[in-house]
Amino acid sequence: MMRIALFGAGRIGEVHARNIAANLRCRLAFVVDPDADAAARLADRYGGRPVAADTAMAAGQADAFIVASSTNTHAALLNALAPLGKPILCEKPVSLDFAEAEACAQRLDAADARCMMGFHRRYDPGFAEVRRRVQSGEAGRIFQLCIASRSWAPPPPDYIRQSGGLFRDQTIHDFDVARFLLGEPIASVYAVGGCMIDERIGALGDIDSAMVTLTAASGALVCICNGRFAAFGYDQRVEVFGTKATYLVGNVSADTVACGTADGWLSARPKATFAERYREAYERELDRFVDFAEGDEADIATHHDGLAAQALAEAALNSLQTRTPVEVFARAG
Ligand SMILES: NC(=O)c1ccc[n+]([C@@H]2O[C@H](COP(=O)([O-])OP(=O)(O)OC[C@H]3O[C@@H](n4cnc5c(N)ncnc54)[C@H](O)[C@@H]3O)[C@@H](O)[C@H]2O)c1
Numbered sequence: 001m002m003r004i005a006l007f008g009a010g011r012i013g014e015v016h017a018r019n020i021a022a023n024l025r026c027r028l029a030f031v032v033d034p035d036a037d038a039a040a041r042l043a044d045r046y047g048g049r050p051v052a053a054d055t056a057m058a059a060g061q062a063d064a065f066i067v068a069s070s071t072n073t074h075a076a077l078l079n080a081l082a083p084l085g086k087p088i089l090c091e092k093p094v095s096l097d098f099a100e101a102e103a104c105a106q107r108l109d110a111a112d113a114r115c116m117m118g119f120h121r122r123y124d125p126g127f128a129e130v131r132r133r134v135q136s137g138e139a140g141r142i143f144q145l146c147i148a149s150r151s152w153a154p155p156p157p158d159y160i161r162q163s164g165g166l167f168r169d170q171t172i173h174d175f176d177v178a179r180f181l182l183g184e185p186i187a188s189v190y191a192v193g194g195c196m197i198d199e200r201i202g203a204l205g206d207i208d209s210a211m212v213t214l215t216a217a218s219g220a221l222v223c224i225c226n227g228r229f230a231a232f233g234y235d236q237r238v239e240v241f242g243t244k245a246t247y248l249v250g251n252v253s254a255d256t257v258a259c260g261t262a263d264g265w266l267s268a269r270p271k272a273t274f275a276e277r278y279r280e281a282y283e284r285e286l287d288r289f290v291d292f293a294e295g296d297e298a299d300i301a302t303h304h305d306g307l308a309a310q311a312l313a314e315a316a317l318n319s320l321q322t323r324t325p326v327e328v329f330a331r332a333g
Contacts, residue, residue, distance in 0.1 A: 002290055003029035005062035007053070007077055008069030009038035012091055012118070015275055016066050019286040021046040026064075026290055030056040033069070053077075057084060064088070064293050068118075071096060071164070075104045078303075082111040087293040089285075091118040092172055094306055096164040098314050105303050116292050117306035119176040122299060123284035126249035130240055131181050131299065139242025142220050145181060149174045150227040150235040152272045154198040154208060165206050166193065166226065167313040167320075174224045175312040176301060178214055181240060185217045185308075190325040191316040197229045212316050233270035234277045252277055 004026050006016055013033070020028045028048035033039035039050035056062055057080065067077050067090040075095040081088050094101040094117075108115050121127050134142060149170070155163070163169035179186060193210030195202030202208070208229065214222035227235075238249040251270035258267040271277040292300050315326040 002026040002293055003061070003063045004066055005030040005032065005056035005064075006042070006048070006066045006068060007032045007056075007073075008067065008091075009033040009035065009042040010068070010070070011275075013038075013066075013068040014042060015282050016068055016089075016286065017042045017046040017048075019283050022283070023286055023290070025287070029062050032056050053080075057081065062086065064289070066289075067091060071162070075100050078104050078113075078115065079107055082108050082113040082115075085113075087289070088113065088115045089118060089289045089292075090115055090303070090306070092306055093164065093168055093310050093313075094303065096168060098310060101307055101310055105307050108303050114292070115303040116289055117176075117301040117303055118285065119173060119180075119301035119305065119309070120278055120281045120285045121173055121177050122180050122281075122301055123288055124249075124278060124281035125284075127177060127181065127238065127281075128284075128299070130238065130247045130249060131183070133245070133247060134181060134240060134242070135183055138245060139240065139247065140244035142182060142218075142240060142242045144239075144241040145178060145220065145222045146239040146241075147174050147177060147222070147224045148235055148237040149224065150230040151274075152230060152234045154201060154228040157200045157204060160201055160204050160206055163206075165317065166208065166210055166228070167191070167212075167316040168310065170228070171210065171212060171224060171226050171316060172309050172313050174212075174226065175214075175309040175316075176305060177238070178216075178222045178224065179305065179308060179312075180299070180301070181238070182216050182218075182220055182222070184220070186214045186222075186312060186328060187217050188215045188325050188327050189213075189312055189315040189319050191319040193226075193320055197227065201228065207320070210316075210320070212319075214312070233272050234274065235270065236277055 031039045191212045193207040197208040210226040212224040240247040254268040315328045319326045
């Protein structure tokens with residue numbers, strides 16, 4: 001049974017801890033967090049011991065590592081973990097500084113380290129099935145991909161302040177979904193955006209609403225509609241248009257009951273948070289991490305995919321600021 005050391009006992013750390021505890025192929029061996037109470041709470045609830053980083057990294061202790069700590073700690077942790085020869089699952093992004101993320105990826109490569117990025121949407125059953133069908137060729141030539149991706153409620157200013165901005169924090173998942181579903185490199189990015197939902201976000205120099213168009217190497221067009229708010233819940237939809245078929249992945253509601261009355265039909269609203277909407281995707285992600293540790297890399301997002309998605313985020317920011325399309329082909333893949 002794979003012994004996992006988990007760095008970070010915050011929001012996403014708890015998602016991983018819960019899934020590790022529920023998965024028969026692995027167990028939570030260590031929880032590392034400078035917030036001793038948070039580490040103890042997670043270890044108490046899901047197993048394992050709260051320990052210092054060097055204990056978790058000591059030879060013969062953990063078989064795999066999950067980096068789910070605050071973003072500003074990822075690069076240093078990956079640098080320390082790279083030479084240990086154990087599989088790593090790292091949350092996005094590797095660093096808010098693209099040059100540091102690139103240097104970190106080079107160090108992982110130099111050490112032959114195996115690192116999976118936490119792009120959980122790849123493991124969502126709907127998205128994974130669309131990818132399988134696109135790759136099978138049954139849809140013919142793909143000419144358009146439309147991604148709607150909006151949070152239910154804007155995060156608080158403290159979160160926005162350290163997030164790196166909408167493109168690096170939120171759209172980065174959509175960039176990976178676009179690369180994953182199309183299965184080809186992106187050639188150019190054009191982004192528009194503004195602050196129309198929460199003026200506190202604008203006051204911090206960030207945007208809360210954006211539309212990004214990507215042109216893939218084949219010429220396929222991608223439109224990503226992004227926002228920090230949707231009145232009805234967490235909005236996560238995908239439409240893929242091919243010459244022979246169209247695929248739709250809709251929102252996931254709390255239940256499938258529709259209630260008809262004299263006033264019309266009512267149904268449950270979509271799940272409200274990322275943890276609820278993508279619960280199954282996170283469970284499958286953990287399972288795929290165990291597969292990855294055993295050598296199966298099919299459809300896994302690696303640190304190279306992390307860098308490619310982040311390059312698209314940097315290009316989108318550049319495009320927003322310069323109001324011009326940005327070529328990314330050589331860099332982003
Ligand atoms: N894939 C996803 O869907 C998803 C969702 C949320 C967050 N994230 C990413 O996960 C990371 C954590 O986000 P969060 O929302 O859980 O944040 P959070 O603030 O809730 O938790 C972060 C935790 O990391 C701890 N920490 C800080 N330095 C550490 C260190 N050196 N070693 C170990 N732990 C340390 C903090 O004390 C805190 O408990 C971020 O990089 C974020 O971008 C990914």
